[in-house]
Amino acid sequence: MENTKKTYYPLENVLIKHFTEHAVEWEQSDPPEVTSQRKGAMDYFKEKGFPNLKMEKWRGTDLDAVYQEELTVFDEETPFDKKVDEIFECEVHGFHTRMISVLNGSFYSKEEAKLTVSPNGVIIGSLARAQKEYPEIFEKYYGKLPNHIEDGFKAINTAMARDGAFVYIPDGVELSGDTLQLIDILNKPNLAVNTRNLIVLGKNAKLSFLHCDDSVNHHAGLINTVSEIYLGENAELELYKLQNINDETALVNQVFIDQAANSHVKISMLTLNGGLIRNEVSDALNGEGASCDIRGLYLVDKEQHIDNHVSVLHNAPHCDSNQLFKGVLDNKATGVFNGFTYVKKDAQQTNAFQRNSNILLSDDARIDAMPHLEIYADDVKCGHGASVGQLDEEALFYLMQRGIPFADARMLLMYAFADDILKEVSIDALRITIEDMVKRRLRGELSICDRCVLHCSNPEQPIIFDIDLSKI
Amino acid sequence: MLLNIKDLHVSIDGKEIIKGLNLSINKGEIHAIMGPNGTGKSTLAAAITGREGYEITKGEILYNGKSILDWTPDQRANEGVFLSFQYPIEIPGVSMTNFMRTAMNAKREYKNLPPMQAGEFLKKMEEKKKLVDINAKMTNRSVNEGFSGGEKKKNEIFQMAMLEPELAILDETDSGLDIDALKVVANGVNQLKSEDNGFLVITHYQRLLDYIIPDFVHVMFEGRIVKSGGKGLALELEEKGYEWLKEPYAG
Numbered sequence: 147m148e149n150t151k152k153t154y155y156p157l158e159n160v161l162i163k164h165f166t167e168h169a170v171e172w173e174q175s176d177p178p179e180v181t182s183q184r185k186g187a188m189d190y191f192k193e194k195g196f197p198n199l200k201m202e203k204w205r206g207t208d209l210d211a212v213y214q215e216e217l218t219v220f221d222e223e224t225p226f227d228k229k230v231d232e233i234f235e236c237e238v239h240g241f242h243t244r245m246i247s248v249l250n251g252s253f254y255s256k257e258e259a260k261l262t263v264s265p266n267g268v269i270i271g272s273l274a275r276a277q278k279e280y281p282e283i284f285e286k287y288y289g290k291l292p293n294h295i296e297d298g299f300k301a302i303n304t305a306m307a308r309d310g311a312f313v314y315i316p317d318g319v320e321l322s323g324d325t326l327q328l329i330d331i332l333n334k335p336n337l338a339v340n341t342r343n344l345i346v347l348g349k350n351a352k353l354s355f356l357h358c359d360d361s362v363n364h365h366a367g368l369i370n371t372v373s374e375i376y377l378g379e380n381a382e383l384e385l386y387k388l389q390n391i392n393d394e395t396a397l398v399n400q401v402f403i404d405q406a407a408n409s410h411v412k413i414s415m416l417t418l419n420g421g422l423i424r425n426e427v428s429d430a431l432n433g434e435g436a437s438c439d440i441r442g443l444y445l446v447d448k449e450q451h452i453d454n455h456v457s458v459l460h461n462a463p464h465c466d467s468n469q470l471f472k473g474v475l476d477n478k479a480t481g482v483f484n485g486f487t488y489v490k491k492d493a494q495q496t497n498a499f500q501r502n503s504n505i506l507l508s509d510d511a512r513i514d515a516m517p518h519l520e521i522y523a524d525d526v527k528c529g530h531g532a533s534v535g536q537l538d539e540e541a542l543f544y545l546m547q548r549g550i551p552f553a554d555a556r557m558l559l560m561y562a563f564a565d566d567i568l569k570e571v572s573i574d575a576l577r578i579t580i581e582d583m584v585k586r587r588l589r590g591e592l593s594i595c596d597r598c599v600l601h602c603s604n605p606e607q608p609i610i611f612d613i614d615l616s617k618i
Numbered sequence: 619m620l621l622n623i624k625d626l627h628v629s630i631d632g633k634e635i636i637k638g639l640n641l642s643i644n645k646g647e648i649h650a651i652m653g654p655n656g657t658g659k660s661t662l663a664a665a666i667t668g669r670e671g672y673e674i675t676k677g678e679i680l681y682n683g684k685s686i687l688d689w690t691p692d693q694r695a696n697e698g699v700f701l702s703f704q705y706p707i708e709i710p711g712v713s714m715t716n717f718m719r720t721a722m723n724a725k726r727e728y729k730n731l732p733p734m735q736a737g738e739f740l741k742k743m744e745e746k747k748k749l750v751d752i753n754a755k756m757t758n759r760s761v762n763e764g765f766s767g768g769e770k771k772k773n774e775i776f777q778m779a780m781l782e783p784e785l786a787i788l789d790e791t792d793s794g795l796d797i798d799a800l801k802v803v804a805n806g807v808n809q810l811k812s813e814d815n816g817f818l819v820i821t822h823y824q825r826l827l828d829y830i831i832p833d834f835v836h837v838m839f840e841g842r843i844v845k846s847g848g849k850g851l852a853l854e855l856e857e858k859g860y861e862w863l864k865e866p867y868a869g
């Protein structure tokens with residue numbers, strides 16, 4: 147390339163070197179289209195490198211410290227010598243999930259469970275295996291969404307990701323009784339991993355999916371994940387993302403969704419802890435009558451940074467979208483919310499709303515809220531807004547006047563603030579678990595669970611919290 | 619003496635609002651305070667309940683003989699001081715049930731008592747709901763959220779009935795109520811009234827005092843109590859308005 151960037155960050159060098167050393171080998175096993183995507187993406191990366199603060203979409207999120215690290219690129223399968231729960235304990239109470247895991251970027255399971263096919267045609271397992279065993283599905287969807295190479299993270303993921311989770315739900319199949327849980331774990335120090343997930347829902351298919359980003363130890367690292375999600379007509383997806391990673395790890399998480407007519411997506415992005423997290427959700431409503439409800443809650447403190455970028459593209463008429471993100475930032479935590487709603491010229495009868503509300507608990511905490519609307523149709527109902535404030539003094543006094551001490555009153559108000567997001571978690575047991583986590587997080591007990599993000603009440607430390615009595 | 623306020627001066631943002639107020643309330647008594655708008659009635663309630671920003675520059679507030687000026691608002695509440703807010707606050711996301719249970723248990727913890735059992739709590743809530751004639755569904759909703767003006771005021775009385783204060787201050791609880799709601803509010807007060815507690819009823823109108831019979835009526839004007847008397851004073855005010863008060867004190 148002529149226009150190649152002159153100087154690279156250490157991490158960029160490491161990634162480019164790894165690619166150069168392995169490209170030929172990968173080419174042997176990859177379909178030609180994947181090979182050419184990789185090459186194109188690497189050319190982009192060599193030219194542009196990682197995003198920087200000068201880029202509009204990266205304003206406010208500084209990853210310079212990560213770029214300076216010589217992390218180890220890791221894309222090997224870890225041999226299955228321990229059950230997942232020996233690496234990482236997840237106790238989901240009274241709540242049935244089918245669990246799969248990605249360890250250090252690769253699908254982790256016994257050999258015979260790398261890719262399973264159920265009698266109803268559901269295929270779940272490793273993306274690398276699906277590429278080989280189901281080329282017709284893989285090639286139909288993989289890398290087909292636009293904007294894949296719109297910045298350095300997506301480019302490097304496209305160039306280098308070689309595994310992740312693959313979920314295929316055929317037409318008419320509902321996987322609604324069971325929640326599928328994907329646990330993404332990092333348990334080795336100083337890794338840079340690129341993970342790719344592909345989730346396909348056929349017509350009238352239904353999936354409830356819980357995706358947990360966790361780190362087991364206090365090791366530094368970078369996780370760069372791209373998930374591509376396709377929904378056929380009338381399909382329904384509930385996606386819960388739970389993020390509870392250590393303060394040393396940076397997570398860049400990008401979710402692309404393509405929705406056909408009358409499909410519905412509901413997303414809850416719950417960020418409970420993480421040194422540096424960038425979430426990007428880009429949802430294209432491509433068929434009439436599609437809808438999405440994308441909610442997020444982030445609770446950050448210390449010097450943590452959270453960046454949520456959500457874009458919803460109304461490419462077809464009669465679609466509804468809602469974005470609601472709420473955050474509580476304490477100490478020197480910083481955040482970015484960038485909500486973008488685009489309504490195409492012929493996308494009439496659109497309803498699109500977005501809102502971002504924040505509570506700053508300290509003078510040093512900061513949030514940069516940027517809602518954008520771009521509307522080219524005339525028959526639309528759109529609304530957007532952002533607010534940044536402190537806890538409501540009047541409400542605090544009201545609670546205290548009823549005898550509730552300051553610390554509890556404050557926590558109750560924060561919890562109430564979060565409730566708009568939590569109440570939308572429609573799986574009861576999951577909601578209760580998440581509510582417990584939020585309570586513990588607000589009480590300062592849950593900085594990071596050393597084990598599972600959901601492992602939040604244990605016998606030594608039962609949860610006693612006298613506020614939530616909604617069950618009585 | 620339940621409440622003894624001596625030469626109280628209160629400033630907000632450096633501006634003196636209460637300018638030397640004296641008031642004492644014994645257990646078993648109902649006192650009414652009347653006075654024109656902006657005269658400092660709500661400021662007095664805020665000062666007694668310890669609201670931030672209401673600076674006490676001079677004077678003393680004794681509650682059961684002890685100075686409460688250094689007490690936090692929750693401590694005052696747990697010692698038995700209750701305020702029915704002139705403008706009750708909406709708290710989305712906190713259900714009435716959770717709120718009340720948290721408040722009740724905060725008080726019990728303050729008194730070194732174990733938390734109330736859920737069954738006992740619910741029973742008490744049912745009982746008090748009937749007392750103030752509030753809709754059963756109201757307690758499942760978020761605190762005051764979407765409540766009508768009347769519902770908010772009834773809700774204050776409901777909370778008062780639940781918390782059984784020793785000193786209850788009602789700040790214009792009657793404003794904006796129709797006669798039925800007014801009777802409900804008055805009934806709440808009359809049921810709770812005993813030889814062990816006292817009431818300070820701030821009101822604009824004499825009509826509430828037809829239902830809550832005060833032992834004393836005080837007229838407040840420009841940060842001071844300018845006249846005190848029996849319940850007849852309320853009628854006199856109703857007839858004459860407040861204009862006549864202003865003259866002797868002006869300048």
Ligand SMILES: Nc1ncnc2c1ncn2[C@@H]1O[C@H](COP(=O)(O)OP(=O)(O)O)[C@@H](O)[C@H]1O
Pocket residue numbers: 630631635653654655656657658659660661662
């Ligand atoms: N929070 C406040 N900040 C500034 N001024 C206030 C505040 N509350 C009350 N005041 C002022 O104090 C005076 C007395 O108000 P208030 O106590 O509400 O009167 P009342 O209840 O008798 O109508 C008014 O002049 C009012 O403007």
Ligand SMILES: [Mg+2]
Pocket residue numbers: 659660661704789790
């Ligand atoms: Mg007032």
